[in-house]
Amino acid sequence: MRTHVLGEPGPWRRPDAPITSRIAYAAAHVVPRLTADSTPGAPADLDWDVTMAYRHELWSYGLGVADAMDTAQRGMGLDWTATRELIARSGREAAAVGGRLACGAGTDQLPPGAHGLTAITDAYREQIEVVRDAGAQVILMASRALASIARTPEDYLSVYGALLAEADRPVILHWLGEMFDPALAGYWGSTDIGWATDTFRELIETHADKVDGVKVSLLDAGHEIALRRALPAGVRLYTGDDFNYPDLILGDEAGHSDALLGIFAAIYPAASTALQALDAGDATRAHEILSATQELGRHIFAAPTYYYKTGIAFLSWLNGHQSGFTMVNGLTSGRSVGHLSELFVLADRAGLLADPDLAATRMRSYLAVNGVDG
Template sequence: MIKLPDDDGKLTAYQPNPAPRARVAGDGPPHSRVLIAAAHVVVDPSAANEPFGQPVLDWDATLAFRRHLWSEGLCVAEALDTAQRGMGLDWGTAAELIRRTGAEAKAVGGRLVAGVWTDHIDPATRSLDDIAAAYEQQLEVVDAAGAQAIVLSSRQLAAAATSVDDYASVYGRLLRQASKPMILHWVGAEWDPELAGYWGSGDPDTAMDNFLAIVTEHHDKVDGVKVAPLPFEREVELRRRLPKGVRCYTGDDFSYPQLMAGDGGTNSDALLGVLDPLAAIAADAVRKLDDGDAVGFRALLDPTVELSGHLFEGPGMNIRFYKTGFVFLAWLAGHQDHFRMIWGEQAARSVPHLAKAYRLADGLGLFPDPELAERRMRAVLATVGLD
């Protein structure tokens, strides 16, 4: 029995699970849906990692977690926001991360996708040629690592573009030279106000039409698209309008079970941060689909939504601290031996928040060693005088 604090500071007794969840048998990676997990990073606990300083990663722990994701049959998405890209992970460290993860992927036969962006150039850059060249510079690193590129929305391009033709020019230049089909990642102004008017219009319907026109023109070079945030109905509409063979990767951290299950005509694959802590359950759920068991798929995945919603809770910009919960759960699960993050973000969530994450994850049977998870949870409580 362990006493956990709630949001009001009240301690409530909780009986941890005595054993982990039983796994679903299966040979090889699940194949009914593509599962791409945006993976977190951790810093070297012995290094002088200061808030807002240059990060020194714990390469052994960071790469070991990627091997865990591959062992579950998932694809790793590298150097995205889950790895604190743009929130402490600078391009120089991101490039080294992509190179090292690429070498690990080749060694174990894992699939790797990685973000290309324009975060290494002056934010005031307004030259379309310079913006395209910045994308190309990062693309060279991704290609050399043997990874597939995820093209992230550029703030400089949003500020410089005067029409959809400017987007068509920059994206067309990238797509024509792609060595592998790319994933196009569009983040809406709701999450990043600096991306307002992306694809040449502030009207969401017109912007979607413009986006789809570019995807359709280069469909042979587009593996898939991810648009976030996107209401449920809009994602269904998007995937129905995509050219044949182009995947829709859901970014919905709350409706992913239903979107992945599909509607009998179309379905979404997944490129999600929450697959970082949920890799084992998500893989088992898709194995149910592999066997034609749609009910079993939902029975495994639906209960995970409460944990996902908790990890991504606000208010406001606090949602960006979802990564703290991911790293915390990876530590509790024994996938790494410490809980240290870039810029000290391990302190970005309250003890009651972490306690609830532990309880929900334990309730799902997520921890391979429940006793280890309980000991580590007790250690966290002891540091604040609650043990």
């Protein structure tokens, strides 16, 4: 046990004009009803008012919202019925405030078991239609069903090629690494990152007019920079690297990454203020702000990385955006008391506890219920 003296919130501010230097999405989490059955395997039962309010908070800071992604517990408790409603509701809310919205389309409505390429392609089509009907941009998510039966790179090129050929507007391709989802090991037809990248690039180059950008979540800055430099003109790289985002977003003489990040859902006031500084031509200040959040980001996304959602929900609770520390699928147990205690300290050091007194009160109650007496 040790005493931690809280600091003050950072000098964050909402923008008074659209952010223009980078396109930036925060991948938002979901909040269940307090009395919902959130035991593992139970259907998701969301508090729609609270879940939507968090998206409005992100939009108010000038960020886009990436919804129905892994941060929203796709594949970790958010079933397709709840996902479909989430996409529709977010679409309506985005339209009401003019907020940027992109949503994940995958194949998770398929029942367990092996499915052929045609069935997988059709499942993608069903979800793409839901996203388009909501007025959101389509993010083609990685598919566990495809990863389980694909045997060659051509299997991936066949499915994705058909979907891109049918796209009525450019989409975002998402390459999610196995550290986020072990079921996606060997995606693009190889466990060798170089061979997998060759297949990924072939797909992009063949359909460059249908690809707005690619979100790469491999936590490998060197690989991302090399891929970014090799992309066809007009295709963006949306970093999904929650470890190395400051340098990747600021970029170098050969370009920069835009952002589609789970960590932005946790650090959004700082992220927005940094991008506003970048808009004003102060790259040094922008880098200073983002770098000050990096230790927190690396902690939240520490291995096992797929439990990072627990940290984002915990920080949301500390900051008063939800009245209970609850998560779909019982995922509140995904991190230890020690991990979440360190998160509290790092969030404070980064100036990301909006109301330190409230955060301290909630932190004490969390420790007490877990048998830790100060």
